[in-house]
Amino acid sequence: MTKSFSQILSKLCPADLEREIKTVTPDQVGSLLQRDRIRPQDVPLLFSPAAAEFLEQMSVRSAEVTRRRFGRTISIYAPLYLSNHCINSCTYCGFAKERDIPRRSLSIEQACQQAEHLIEQGVRQLLLVTGEAKHIYGLDDLCRLAEKLRPRLAGLSIEVFPCQQDEYQRLIDSGVDGLVLYQETYDAKSYAQLHPHGPKRDFNKRLAAIEAGGRVGFRTLGIGSLLGLTPSSLEICFLAWHCEFLTRQFPESRLAVSFPRLRPVSGGAKLKHPLSDRQLAQYVVGMRLLFPDAELVISTRESAGLRDRLLHFGVTRISAGSRTSPGAYGQEIQTEEGQFETDDCRSVDEVSQAIRLAGYDPVFKDFDPAFMCSRESQ
Ligand code: SF4
Numbered sequence: 303m304t305k306s307f308s309q310i311l312s313k314l315c316p317a318d319l320e321r322e323i324k325t326v327t328p329d330q331v332g333s334l335l336q337r338d339r340i341r342p343q344d345v346p347l348l349f350s351p352a353a354a355e356f357l358e359q360m361s362v363r364s365a366e367v368t369r370r371r372f373g374r375t376i377s378i379y380a381p382l383y384l385s386n387h388c389i390n391s392c393t394y395c396g397f398a399k400e401r402d403i404p405r406r407s408l409s410i411e412q413a414c415q416q417a418e419h420l421i422e423q424g425v426r427q428l429l430l431v432t433g434e435a436k437h438i439y440g441l442d443d444l445c446r447l448a449e450k451l452r453p454r455l456a457g458l459s460i461e462v463f464p465c466q467q468d469e470y471q472r473l474i475d476s477g478v479d480g481l482v483l484y485q486e487t488y489d490a491k492s493y494a495q496l497h498p499h500g501p502k503r504d505f506n507k508r509l510a511a512i513e514a515g516g517r518v519g520f521r522t523l524g525i526g527s528l529l530g531l532t533p534s535s536l537e538i539c540f541l542a543w544h545c546e547f548l549t550r551q552f553p554e555s556r557l558a559v560s561f562p563r564l565r566p567v568s569g570g571a572k573l574k575h576p577l578s579d580r581q582l583a584q585y586v587v588g589m590r591l592l593f594p595d596a597e598l599v600i601s602t603r604e605s606a607g608l609r610d611r612l613l614h615f616g617v618t619r620i621s622a623g624s625r626t627s628p629g630a631y632g633q634e635i636q637t638e639e640g641q642f643e644t645d646d647c648r649s650v651d652e653v654s655q656a657i658r659l660a661g662y663d664p665v666f667k668d669f670d671p672a673f674m675c676s677r678e679s680q
Contacts, residue, residue: 306509306510307548308510311490311543314540323539324351326346326347328352328356330347330352331347331348331350331352331353331355331356332356334348335356335360340591340592342542342543346539348588348592349535349538349542349585349588353588354581360587361583361616364615368590368616368618370594374663375618375663376618376620376663377597377619377664377665378424378427378619378622378650378653378664378665378666379459379620380420380428380621381429381461381621381626382416382430382431383625383627383629383640384407384413384430384431384444384628385432385628386433387406387407388433388435388500389434389501390433390434390497390501391498391499391500392496393498394486394496394528394564395641396626396640397641410446410450412629413451414447414450414451415632416629416632417454417455419631421454424654425622425650426667427455427459428451428457428458429480430458430459430460430461430462431462431641432444432463434501436463441473444462445472446476448473448476448477449476449477452476457480458479458480459478459480459482459524460480460481460482461482461483465515470514470515470518471518478520479521480520481512481520481523481524482524482525484528484560484562485508485512486527487528487532488541489536492531492532493505513548516548516551516552517552519554519555521556522557522558522597523548523552523555524558524559524597524599525544525545525548525557526559526560526561526599527541528562529562529563530573531564531574531575532575534575534581538589541559545559545589545592546593549593556595556596556597557593558596558597558599559593559596559599560599561585561586561598561600562601562603563577563604565603565643586615586616587616597618597619598616598617599617599619599621601620601621601624602621602645602647603642604645606645606656609646610660620653620657622648622650623648623650624644625640626641627641
């Protein structure tokens with residue numbers, strides 16, 4: 303029987319990995335980069351401090367690989383927050399149940415209006431986001447909304463509560479094609495501290511949910527770690543091994559890897575393990591060298607300047623014009639507290655112009671369905 307990733311992860315020792323990463327030498331990294339193929343066992347070398355010296359060399363290779371697989375295209379999406387009700391207590395999140403914020407769930411009509419606002423700006427790929435409060439905003443609501451929105455869109459993903467396999471199937475049948483589910487941290491001990499109450503406390507259940515999504519055949523599986531909560535070089539290694547597991551188990555699904563850095567939330571978790579822009583760039587190029595076909599995603603958590611620079615490092619998908627509270631599109635300023643503070647506040651149009659200026663084409667459609675049809679008919 304195939305092992306789950308939680309079984310694989312339980313055999314990995316963070317202390318051993320930390321020792322291994324620290325003792326990597328520049329010579330080891332240099333000879334790794336001479337090789338055509340980088341393997342999963344090379345992950346600690348790639349994300350080690352020693353590899354930081356090779357960032358320029360790695361980024362040239364990453365840019366070449368990216369151009370070969372994706373051309374000069376950057377796809378644009380926007381999150382659509384549907385509900386900030388949540389029964390979890392994630393210490394880093396603005397929607398945690400203890401936070402005293404106005405709570406709101408959008409009706410189908412309100413959500414469609416918000417979507418129209420984004421569609422008018424050209425966005426055709428949406429990410430539907432909710433907290434975890436299924437009694438207030440649940441599966442039926444998501445399916446109804448997906449059915450309404452799907453004909454207007456090229457891609458529809460969800461970042462919501464974990465579901466069972468049959469529930470994911472219902473979402474696919476309603477038109478959802480992408481599943482995003484961050485593990486937040488792969489360190490079970492830290493995970494328990496960061497998730498003191500609520501169903502999200504179950505570390506293995508969360509890991510199992512993305513596998514359930516793979517089994518029902520979501521076209522895209524999106525994962526990521528919330529960087530800054532734990533030592534990031536370890537976290538990124540575990541994330542890479544999770545990517546490797548998912549690509550092996552579910553080769554029909556495209557992998558999308560995100561690199562969210564912890565952003566301020568009033569009274570929220572502190573950035574205990576800050577990482578520099580250069581480290582973030584190293585993680586992006588390292589992932590590209592390991593996974594040439596993966597979408598690499600950078601959200602508006604990061605500054606405009608950094609996002610523009612990362613376009614040259616292997617990123618293929620970015621959000622634009624994002625608001626992180628339900629009903630916030632169409633308002634001049636974000637009046638309510640969002641899930642987290644965004645840094646890049648440019649409009650969709652401004653982000654598109656920056657992409658063109660950098661020598662890439664902003665893509666609002668999703669070419670995958672056309673590509674798959676042509677493959678099937680061959
Ligand atoms: S991260 Fe998600 S589950 Fe946790 S409190 Fe925020 S909305 Fe709820």
